[in-house]
Amino acid sequence: LLVAVGGGTLGDAAGFFAASYLRGIDWCPLATTSLSLADSAIGGKTAINGPGVKNLMGAFHQPLGVYGALEALHSLPRRHLRSGLAEITKCAVIADAELFAWLERNAGALEGLDPEAWEHALVAANAVKAAVVAADPRERGGRAVLNFGHTVGHALEAVDRPRLLHGEAISLGMIAASWVSEQRVRAEDGLTDRIRSLLGRLGLPVQCAQLDVVNTMKAIGYDKKTRGGRAMMVLTPRVGLATFGHEVEWPMLDRALRSLSGLAAPKTPPPAHPPARPRRGRGPTRGAGR
Numbered sequence: 001l002l003v004a005v006g007g008g009t010l011g012d013a014a015g016f017f018a019a020s021y022l023r024g025i026d027w028c029p030l031a032t033t034s035l036s037l038a039d040s041a042i043g044g045k046t047a048i049n050g051p052g053v054k055n056l057m058g059a060f061h062q063p064l065g066v067y068g069a070l071e072a073l074h075s076l077p078r079r080h081l082r083s084g085l086a087e088i089t090k091c092a093v094i095a096d097a098e099l100f101a102w103l104e105r106n107a108g109a110l111e112g113l114d115p116e117a118w119e120h121a122l123v124a125a126n127a128v129k130a131a132v133v134a135a136d137p138r139e140r141g142g143r144a145v146l147n148f149g150h151t152v153g154h155a156l157e158a159v160d161r162p163r164l165l166h167g168e169a170i171s172l173g174m175i176a177a178s179w180v181s182e183q184r185v186r187a188e189d190g191l192t193d194r195i196r197s198l199l200g201r202l203g204l205p206v207q208c209a210q211l212d213v214v215n216t217m218k219a220i221g222y223d224k225k226t227r228g229g230r231a232m233m234v235l236t237p238r239v240g241l242a243t244f245g246h247e248v249e250w251p252m253l254d255r256a257l258r259s260l261s262g263l264a265a266p267k268t269p270p271p272a273h274p275p276a277r278p279r280r281g282r283g284p285t286r287g288a289g290r
């Protein structure tokens with residue numbers, strides 16, 4: 001039995017090792033970061049990165065059990081602590097409107113490391129993730145809703161310097177996804193403002209002044225979820241509901257990224273096609289971490 005005591009980075013790598021070693025051995029994550037407690041320890045997705053490609057090699061390998069050490073949050077740096085709050089917010093947006101409203105009321109308690117508040121938020125987020133994974137363990141369909149905010153988030157994680165933490169990138173990615181939702185699925189009025197406001201109160205980034213729009217677009221083109229020059233996105237018509245498989249055209253994504261960076265839209269419309277796919281190992285995602 002392999003026990004992986006640590007955060008999502010260690011859990012992903014240890015889980016992949018457990019999936020591969022002797023064609024699979026038992027393993028258990030013991031989560032010690034807010035992000036792993038909230039999200040990554042559950043679901044059996046394991047992976048390691050390759051040169052310029054996140055999660056290049058991986059496997060679905062469910063752990064025997066999932067454990068977490070809530071007390072470990074006390075030694076976690078603030079930025080890492082907040083990173084997990086982005087995944088908790090994601091679970092609320094995609095499937096639990098009550099949790100979202102609770103987060104709006106209790107952002108201060110979470111910031112103050114109130115153990116009861118953290119337990120409430122983690123239990124609710126874990127329930128969302130466990131239900132989604134149980135319905136679709138190998139991501140044949142519905143599990144994709146867990147990627148809300150991740151199309152743009154993964155690209156920002158790969159491109160942006162200084163490096164964004166996973167949850168920070170997902171915070172920005174969720175704002176971009178809700179902006180696109182307002183354009184594409186007639187999301188309720190004020191949805192993006194509401195999500196942005198909560199993420200800001202949770203201490204997560206809500207704007208990215210130095211956003212490298214061109215290279216982020218290229219990185220999205222590199223995303224394995226992209227098909228035929230359109231990004232595949234999860235969108236939300238309202239808090240508590242998400243739908244997957246939306247093909248989003250490049251000009252709209254370009255505008256969403258510019259709105260994140262506070263840049264005005266360019267006078268000449270952006271190309272209707274994605275920028276050329278960067279050559280392997282030479283693209284903007286080279287050396288990208290998680």
Ligand SMILES: NC(=O)c1ccc[n+]([C@@H]2O[C@H](COP(=O)([O-])OP(=O)(O)OC[C@H]3O[C@@H](n4cnc5c(N)ncnc54)[C@H](O)[C@@H]3O)[C@@H](O)[C@H]2O)c1
Pocket residue numbers: 006007008009010011012032033034035036039040041042043045046072073074075076077080083166289290
């Ligand atoms: N498999 C999945 O389903 C899934 C889901 C979401 C995210 N992820 C991945 O998880 C990764 C991020 O994981 P993370 O946010 O847990 O960060 P992390 O695992 O990179 O840990 C962050 C840092 O905190 C340290 N640390 C761990 N526990 C600590 C503690 N209790 N006190 C002090 N320091 C501690 C670690 O050594 C590390 O330096 C990303 O690569 C992301 O892609 C995977």
Ligand SMILES: [Zn+2]
Pocket residue numbers: 039087150166170
């Ligand atoms: Zn994530």
